[in-house]
Amino acid sequence: MEKFDAIIIGAGQSGMPLAKKISQKGLSVALIEKRAIGGTCINDGCSPTKTMVHSAKVAHLVSRAEDFGIRIENYKVSQKGIKSRKNHIVEQFRGGAEKGLKKSENIKIIMGNAQFKDNHVLSINTNEEEFEIYGSKIFINTGSEPRIPEIKGLINSPFLTSSSIMDLNETPEHLIILGGGYIGLEFAQMFSRFGSEVTIIDKSERLVPKEDKDVCEEICAIFNEEGISTIFNAGVTEVTFHDNSFTLSYKNSEKEEKLSGTHLLIATGRIPSTKNLGLxxxxxxxxxxxxxxxxxxxxxxxxxxxxxxxVAGSPPFTHIAYHDAYLAFQHIYEKTSHSKEDRLVPYCIFIDPQLGRIGLNEAEAIEKGIKYKTGKFLMKHAGRALEVDETKGFFKVLVDPETKQIIGATILSVDGGEILAVLQMAMLGHITYDTIATLPIAHPTLSESLNNLMMQIKK
Structure with missing residues (x-):
């Protein structure tokens, strides 16, 4: 039986950097991956979806080219071309990841399924052979997978997941999206801009229920303007597929309703990938x-x-998985411990405009009984936003009334994720909001609007 100092199950955004860090200490590592190097981020998540989001952004800009004094006639969206570009980016990223791992010493990559026999021994099945390996330490980084709800008729229908929808060769005529969470929103706007009729159906009362009400209202207004339909408080009871058409039966306000479309995307969240691990x-x-x-x-x-x-319940973002690897390595191999609870967790949803958030929002501050003051600056008043005609959304910040420290921010704007990073560093550096209010920030930039945002906070 081959023995390793460390075995890592899953070559995702925790597994890959952790394998490299451990191997650099001269320790032997077995990195086991059942599907493709890079995990969800490179193969099914961040890289392919954001590549397609940008294709949708280009389509949207072309559709409104006359707003900028440019006339474009008879443009067409090629779903095959979009897919080809996406595949190229994925292959590029995956190839880079594989090359980096193979360059590292002391790492053995094993493509196959792993199952625990005991706390040190794993059984590996590569479809060609089955064998066992021993690990002094074992790390589980198997990620998550789409959650498929138990709805009558669903499992027997050709529904789409967040992975399979990106391999379509045709643009759906009418795409129904079951689930109004962040994944559903990205695909809804994306395919609407590709030319699909899109309907979101969800059991919640509104979109993005974890965000403040004003954020929801603004996103709903943006989606409505783009022609995306929404159905709320709807519990789907049955799915049927006949003559290349889906029909969803659902209860809404105690009434039975039906909704039909050509394609159905299931975007009802994700579950940890622990099946068949033999935990x-x-x-x-x-x-x-x-x-x-x-x-x-x-x-x-x-x-x-x-x-x-x-798989360990960390916030489901690539940057957090990567940070998990850093924290775990420091704790186990460098004996320098930092709790995962001590970190700020930023995230960005790539609708257009982008939705970024860090720290507390108003609902959370109220729930926790935390005193705060807030400032809000609308993008329709921002110079740079007006120049590029991207005026939807707003900057919003919460600050501590006594210390003047930023305790949370929501950025709904063009390139909102980039602005979020500025506020994250301000929070970590304990820079007060009144300092930012008078900071000379380069003009004309989006970041300059942080001056205006902080000036909105009442003294």
Whole structure:
């Protein structure tokens, strides 16, 4: 049986950097991946979706070219061309990731399925052979996968997931999206801009329920303007597929309704990928939500087994998975411990305009009984936004009335994620809002609007 100092199950955004860091200490590493190097981010998530989001942005700009004094006639959207561009970017990123791993010493890449035999031994099935390997330490980084709800008739229909929808060769005539979360919103706007009729159906009362009400209202206004339909408080009871058409039966306000479309995307969230790992063979505990149970240092209840990223219940973002690897490595191999609870967690949703958030919003501050003052600056008053005709959305910030420190921000604007990083650094650097209000920021930039934002906070 081949023995390794560390075995990592899953070559995602925790697994790859962790493998490199451990190998650089002269330790042997087995990196096991059942599907494709790079995990969800490179293959099904960030890289392909944001590539397609930008294609949709270009289509949208072309459709309104006359707003900028440019006339373009008879343009067409090629779904095959969009798919080809997406595949090229994915292959480029995946190839770079594979090349980087193969350059590293002491790393053995094994393509296959892994299952625990006990807390040190894994059984590996490569479809060609089956064998066992031993690991002094084992790290679980298997990520997550789309959650498919139990709805009558759904499993027997040719529904789409967030992965398979990106491989369409045709633009859907009418795309129904079950689920109004962040993934659903990105695909809704994307395919609307490609030319599809789009309907979002969700059991919640509104879009983005985790965000403040004014954020929801602004996003709804943007989507409505682009012709995206929404149905709320709707519980889907049955899905049928006949003559290349889906029909969803749902209850809305105690009434039975039906909705038909040519394509159906299931975007009802994701679940941790723990199936067939054999966690029970090693005595590894999971939470009620199915995540591998870990403490603040990614340790499971088994002393030599760790879990990172989505499968461990970390916030489901690539940058957090990558940071998990850093924190785990520091704790285990450098004996410098920083709790995962101590970090600020930023995120950005790539609708247009982008939605970025960090820290508390108003609803959370009220729930926690935290005193705050708020400032809000509309993008329709921002010089740079007016120049590029991207005036939808706003900047919003929460500050501590006594310390003047920023405690949270929501940025709904063109390139909102870039602005969010500025505020994240301000929060980490303890820069007060009144300092930012009078800071000379380069003109004309979007960041310059941070001056105006902070000036909106009442003294």
């Amino acid at each position: 029970e063979n090693a005595g590894i505990k999971i939470t009620s939500s199915g995540h591998v149970k870990v403490n603040n240092y990614f340790e499971t209840n088994i002393s030599n087994v760790y879990a990172l990223g989505d």
